[in-house]
Amino acid sequence: MHHLRQHIPQCIISLFLLLLILLAHSVGLPVAALLSDALVRLGMNGVLTLAMLPMVRAGAGLNFGLPFGIIAGLLGMTLAVNFRFTGLYGFAGALLLSLPFAMLLGWLYARLLNRVRGREEIAGIFAGFSLIFVMNFFWSVAPFTNPAMLWPIGGQGLRPTVNLQPYFGKSLNKLLLVTGDGWQLPLGLLAAFFLLCAVVHCFFRLRLGRAMIAVGDNEDFARLAGVNIQRTRTVAIMLSTVLAALGICFYAQSYGFLELYDAPLLLAFPAASSLLLGGYAGAGGSVGQVVLGTLLFQTLYVFTGPLANELLAPQVSEILRSLITNSVILYSLFYEGRRRRAGK
Amino acid sequence: MEPTLRLRNITKKYGRHIALQNVDLDLYPGEIHGLVGENGAGKSTLLGILAGQPEISRSGGFSGSVCWQGCPVTFSSPAAAARLGIGMVNQDFALLPTLTIAENIRAGRESILPWSRRLGQWLACIDTRQDLKLSAAVLSRLQVRADPAWITGRLPVSLRQFVELAREISKSQLQLLILDEPTAALTPSDATHLLSVLAEIAADGVAVLLVSHRLEEITACCRRVTVLRNGRTVARYAHGELNLRQIAASMLGRLTVESRRRPSRASAETLLDVSNFSVNMSGDTLHNLTFRLQRGEILGITSLPGHGRSAVGNGMLGLFPSSGELKFDGATLTPWSNGAPNTAAMLAAGICLVPDDRRQSGLLLQRSIEENITFAAVQQGKFLQPRLPKWLGWLSHRQTAACATAFVRQLDIRCRDIHQPVRELSGGNQQKVCLAQALALGPRVLFLHEPTRGVDIGAKEMLLQALLNLNEDQGITLVVASGELAELKRICDRILVLYEGRISAILPPDCPEPQLALALAGKGESF
Numbered sequence: 001m002h003h004l005r006q007h008i009p010q011c012i013i014s015l016f017l018l019l020l021i022l023l024a025h026s027v028g029l030p031v032a033a034l035l036s037d038a039l040v041r042l043g044m045n046g047v048l049t050l051a052m053l054p055m056v057r058a059g060a061g062l063n064f065g066l067p068f069g070i071i072a073g074l075l076g077m078t079l080a081v082n083f084r085f086t087g088l089y090g091f092a093g094a095l096l097l098s099l100p101f102a103m104l105l106g107w108l109y110a111r112l113l114n115r116v117r118g119r120e121e122i123a124g125i126f127a128g129f130s131l132i133f134v135m136n137f138f139w140s141v142a143p144f145t146n147p148a149m150l151w152p153i154g155g156q157g158l159r160p161t162v163n164l165q166p167y168f169g170k171s172l173n174k175l176l177l178v179t180g181d182g183w184q185l186p187l188g189l190l191a192a193f194f195l196l197c198a199v200v201h202c203f204f205r206l207r208l209g210r211a212m213i214a215v216g217d218n219e220d221f222a223r224l225a226g227v228n229i230q231r232t233r234t235v236a237i238m239l240s241t242v243l244a245a246l247g248i249c250f251y252a253q254s255y256g257f258l259e260l261y262d263a264p265l266l267l268a269f270p271a272a273s274s275l276l277l278g279g280y281a282g283a284g285g286s287v288g289q290v291v292l293g294t295l296l297f298q299t300l301y302v303f304t305g306p307l308a309n310e311l312l313a314p315q316v317s318e319i320l321r322s323l324i325t326n327s328v329i330l331y332s333l334f335y336e337g338r339r340r341r342a343g344k
Numbered sequence: 345m346e347p348t349l350r351l352r353n354i355t356k357k358y359g360r361h362i363a364l365q366n367v368d369l370d371l372y373p374g375e376i377h378g379l380v381g382e383n384g385a386g387k388s389t390l391l392g393i394l395a396g397q398p399e400i401s402r403s404g405g406f407s408g409s410v411c412w413q414g415c416p417v418t419f420s421s422p423a424a425a426a427r428l429g430i431g432m433v434n435q436d437f438a439l440l441p442t443l444t445i446a447e448n449i450r451a452g453r454e455s456i457l458p459w460s461r462r463l464g465q466w467l468a469c470i471d472t473r474q475d476l477k478l479s480a481a482v483l484s485r486l487q488v489r490a491d492p493a494w495i496t497g498r499l500p501v502s503l504r505q506f507v508e509l510a511r512e513i514s515k516s517q518l519q520l521l522i523l524d525e526p527t528a529a530l531t532p533s534d535a536t537h538l539l540s541v542l543a544e545i546a547a548d549g550v551a552v553l554l555v556s557h558r559l560e561e562i563t564a565c566c567r568r569v570t571v572l573r574n575g576r577t578v579a580r581y582a583h584g585e586l587n588l589r590q591i592a593a594s595m596l597g598r599l600t601v602e603s604r605r606r607p608s609r610a611s612a613e614t615l616l617d618v619s620n621f622s623v624n625m626s627g628d629t630l631h632n633l634t635f636r637l638q639r640g641e642i643l644g645i646t647s648l649p650g651h652g653r654s655a656v657g658n659g660m661l662g663l664f665p666s667s668g669e670l671k672f673d674g675a676t677l678t679p680w681s682n683g684a685p686n687t688a689a690m691l692a693a694g695i696c697l698v699p700d701d702r703r704q705s706g707l708l709l710q711r712s713i714e715e716n717i718t719f720a721a722v723q724q725g726k727f728l729q730p731r732l733p734k735w736l737g738w739l740s741h742r743q744t745a746a747c748a749t750a751f752v753r754q755l756d757i758r759c760r761d762i763h764q765p766v767r768e769l770s771g772g773n774q775q776k777v778c779l780a781q782a783l784a785l786g787p788r789v790l791f792l793h794e795p796t797r798g799v800d801i802g803a804k805e806m807l808l809q810a811l812l813n814l815n816e817d818q819g820i821t822l823v824v825a826s827g828e829l830a831e832l833k834r835i836c837d838r839i840l841v842l843y844e845g846r847i848s849a850i851l852p853p854d855c856p857e858p859q860l861a862l863a864l865a866g867k868g869e870s871f
Contacts, residue, residue: 207722207737213711214719220705223663224697225720226688284710 009331010279013296020303027310034302036183040173041298042291043189044254047196047247048271049278049294051240055120056285057204058236059216060113062275065124066268067132068109069244072101074135077249077258078158081167082146088175090168091253098245105131106241110234125268132265139260162258169256189254196246201287203239212236247271273297273326346414347372348520348551349394354408356389356400356575363389364406364575371520371551376542378562379555380595381572382800387555390572391524394553395432396425413519429519431512433526435798437504439511441497446472446479448496449511482510487537489650490627498626501701501794502530502649502827509538513545521545522553527561528797532829533861534648539565557800559588571595596802615639615821616695616789621668623652623659630655631845632668637789637823642815644836644853645825648864652845653825654700657791661697662687672789691724694788698778700797700825706778709767713759714748716766716777721747721784751780755810772803779810789821790814796828808835829860 025031048066055063076098085093109127116123140157144150149162163169175188203209214222215232223229248267252258275285278293308316349371356364364386371377381387392400393410396419400406410417412428419425425432432438439448447454455474460467479492488506490499496507505526512521523542527535539561546552556562562569563586571579571594579594581587616637623630630652637643647653659666662685670677672693679690699706708716718727727743728734748762755776759769766777775795782790795811796804812835814820826832832839833853841849843866851863 205739207725207728207739210715210719210739211723214708217708217710218705220699221708221719223685223687224661224699224705225723226691227723228688 007279009277010292010296012331013277013300017296017299017303020300020307023311024303024307027307029306029310030182032180032183034306035299036185038295038299038302039190040184040186040254041302042295043173043186043193044251045247045270045274045298046193046290046294047243047250048267049247049274049290050196050200050287051243051247052271052275052280053200053285053287053290054203054212054236054239054243056275056280057209057216058212058233059219060233060237061121061124062272063124063240063244064121064268064272065109065113065128065241066244066271067128067264068105069102069241070248070264070267071131071135072105072241073098073245073248073252074258074260074264075101076245077164077252078142078144078149078162078260081149081162081164081258082144084146084167086167088168088171091171091249094168094253095246095249098249099242102242102245103238106238107234109241110237113237114230114233128268129265132262136261158260160259160261160263162260164252164256164258169253171253172250173254189250193250196243197287197291200243208232208235270297345372347411348413350409350411352409352411354390354393354406354410356386356393356406358403362575364393367408367572367575367577369570369577371553373519373549373551374546375567376546376552376554376565378566378569379553379572380557380559380562380569380591382595382802385572385595386575387572388524389575391432391522391553391555394419394425394430394520394522396421396423398422429515429517431515431518431521433505433508433512433521433523435524435528437508439496439504439508441495443496444493445483445490445496445499445507445510446476446492448507449479449482449492449514450475451511453515478514479510482514485513486510486541494627500625500628500649500654501797502534503627505530506649513541518545518550520551520553522555524555525557525798526554527556527558530649530827532827533864534827535561557798557804559591559801562586563588563591592801613639615673617669617671619669619671621656621659621666621670623655623664623666625655625658625664628652628655628658629845630659630666630842633842633845633847635840635847635850637821638837640815640819640821641837642811642822642824642835644832644839645823645842646827646829646832646839646864647842647848649827652842653827654793655845657697657793657823657825660695660791661690663697688724691720691785694786695791696720696782696785696787696789697791698775698782698793698795700793702774702778706781707766707774710765712763713752713757713766713769713777714744714762717748717751717762717780717784718744720781721786724785726784747784748780751783755780756806770803772799772807775799775803775807776810779807783814787820789823791823791825793825794828795824795826796831797826804831811835 021031024034051066051069052063055061077094079097080090080094112127113120113123142158144158147155148166149158151157151159172189172192173186176191178185178187204213211222211227211232214225215227215229219229274293274297275290276293277296278289280289304320308320347370351367351369354364354367367390379387393406398421401420410419417428440451455471455478456468457471460469476492483490483492486506486509488503490503496504499507509526512518527538530538542552542554543565554562554566566586567583569581569586569591570577571591573595581591614636619634621630621633627650633656645653645656655664658664660679662679666680670679672695677690677693679686703709708719721727722739722744725734727740727747729738729740732738745762751757752759752762757773757776757780759773766774769777796807799807808831811822815822824832824836836853839851839853840847841851841860841863843864848866849863851860
């Protein structure tokens with residue numbers, strides 16, 4: 001009973017989803033197609049949510065500096081497109097190319113956050129925003145040579161949107177794709193996502209992962225056990241950044257387009273919302289919450305749109321969607337506040 | 345005479361567990377009433393009801409009647425209880441760590457600059473200077489050496505206890521003062537002083553409810569005593585019939601046996617050679633300490649709070665900046681070098697610490713007994729899967745579980761199983777988990793800070809016996825920093841007394857009380 005009480009926001013949103021699905025069925029929307037779309041979006045966005053986890057566990061707050069990792073991923077992918085990598089190997093190449101950038105940017109980000117202890121979230125937001133505008137400058141002057149990425153006139157500077165279809169777009173989505181009557185199941189994408197989840201889960205069972213959890217729970221305790229707090233936090237932040245770089249690669253290949261310039265500006269918010277929806281509440285955080293939260297968030301996203309278009313005026317869908325997700329997030333924050341006051 | 349507070353048939357249940365059953369209690373103005381009982385006897389629950397803690401109403405409230413000066417009342421919240429005139433000194437401090445001592449003492453009752461009084465309650469300006477002055481007056485009444493402008497969070501535990509006390513006794517509308525283990529962090533001389541302050545407060549017509557594990561104080565200063573066991577009132581004693589052994593027996597339902605140190609088995613060999621060791625710890629500094637720790641001995645370190653007894657171990661483990669020379673078994677160690685701690689190196693050498701503030705720095709409260717016991721050892725590279733490379737750090741759960749199970753059995757930790765979260769354990773068992781965590785590292789020298797603080801007498805005897813066994817059977821050299829002189833005299837081979845961060849005396853355990861008291865006051869002679 002007590003266990004159930006802890007998951008009231010998740011129960012409410014699941015019931016609401018069930019209602020939506022029934023409603024969608026009754027007005028004749030293709031439920032199976034929408035559900036499979038939600039699963040695709042789980043694989044597409046899940047890794048970005050996963051990138052919240054190491055920092056949350058190490059007590060560095062929600063990773064609102066996600067743009068650091070995203071920029072690293074974008075650099076990796078633009079290089080991969082510039083070298084004309086294609087297919088699944090091309091995608092793997094993009095992942096590998098983004099790793100060194102992610103480590104470097106993650107290290108810088110960690111140095112920044114270690115100086116603003118206790119205010120990591122707000123510092124992350126503004127550091128991420130600043131970096132995006134620095135990169136805007138870079139994108140417009142970077143010496144890339146593949147004409148598919150450059151402005152057609154002038155031949156210099158990257159386009160805001162680069163089509164990935166000729167390179168490695170959808171390569172993971174098409175791997176082990178099971179299709180049926182109006183629905184499809186991207187087994188390869190989901191397998192890759194769950195593999196990453198498993199790696200992160202196992203990481204927290206290692207010595208370093210345990211140290212990270214202890215630093216997040218009780219720094220005095222960790223210090224007395226001989227844990228180097230600064231270094232552990234740095235590793236956690238770098239790990240979050242690397243995961244964010246992989247996450248944007250998953251996202252872009254699934255979307256089929258590479259979005260540069262201001263596109264990563266607000267990507268941290270849906271990821272943070274997903275984790276909150278999954279039941280993360282100020283302490284702890286688990287891979288299970290990442291999967292559950294992303295699934296709930298994306299299913300909600302997929303269903304409210306067409307349904308509102310069907311039942312109400314077309315523009316209402318977006319409003320309704322934001323309203324529902326944000327109020328559920330607000331509820332989970334309130335609920336957490338109450339629980340924390342109770343001293344649990 | 346009308347009692348200040350009358351409790352009748354108080355019954356409190358947490359789910360199916362009965363915490364209190366038909367407890368009656370009368371508190372009269374001007375009396376000091378002792379409340380004793382083992383950990384888990386229901387004392388904290390009873391105090392929670394009196395203080396209006398929200399935990400009580402949230403878990404279903406309680407039954408029975410409460411009369412405050414003849415009128416039935418309910419304590420709906422801590423604020424309501426405070427308005428009636430109930431002051432509470434908590435065991436785990438209710439202080440704001442980022443504020444100064446004066447701000448803590450005057451919190452909610454700040455002095456106001458006269459000219460700003462017209463601005464109303466919310467906009468009036470705080471007269472900081474006046475607050476400092478008032479706080480200094482209260483502190484000097486307690487005879488505490490502390491500047492009211494110090495930040496509370498950086499004070500050692502013992503001083504924080506005094507600040508908490510100062511806050512309550514400075515309230516003017518005080519009718520009932522409740523103290524939960526107020527002397528646990530104090531030395532006997534300070535405790536005696538505190539008790540005389542309590543007697544003065546009581547003489548002003550305030551009822552005092554004193555909860556303590558130190559039965560000597562209870563018998564010395566209380567007019568009446570109520571004993572709780574398993575949530576019931578098992579005995580009441582009036583002033584004439586207070587007898588220490590009898591109270592202890594009715595608390596436990598049995599008689600205890602005191603463990604005592606056998607004649608010294610320490611060798612003359614030096615294990616740790618400390619010279620000119622200084623530690624820079626706010627509120628508890630150490631200056632140029634020089635001593636030799638012998639292999640296999642139990643060394644006691646004591647001082648008044650704030651005179652350096654907790655700085656030795658904290659400095660030795662690199663928790664605070666330190667300087668000086670440490671020679672451990674011939675090898676030179678530096679706990680603090682280039683502005684960074686070397687804790688891991690100290691642990692690797694076999695120097696470990698059980699901290700005094702176990703809820704704050706000794707335990708991961710949310711996590712399991714197994715993880716708490718093995719965490720530090722795992723971080724030092726123990727209990728890893730032997731077949732995988734060591735850098736990977738893959739835990740061997742068979743080994744950690746075996747280690748935790750062994751310590752649970754060895755130290756008799758009362759728990760459901762090794763996966764139970766540590767926050768659900770009682771104080772004594774939490775302390776044993778702290779001890780097990782240090783032992784899992786395989787220490788050669790173990791520093792213990794206030795090992796029996798806030799632990800009931802049954803568990804205390806078991807802990808002291810466990811320490812003696814560790815020393816005698818496993819040859820671990822122990823350094824016990826504590827204010828409990830009686831305990832130090834029972835288990836130590838030598839007692840090192842500090843005054844103002846310097847050695848005042850090194851005394852044998854059988855030295856007479858006056859000599860110890862002089863040493864604590866800085867007038868000792870080394871032997």
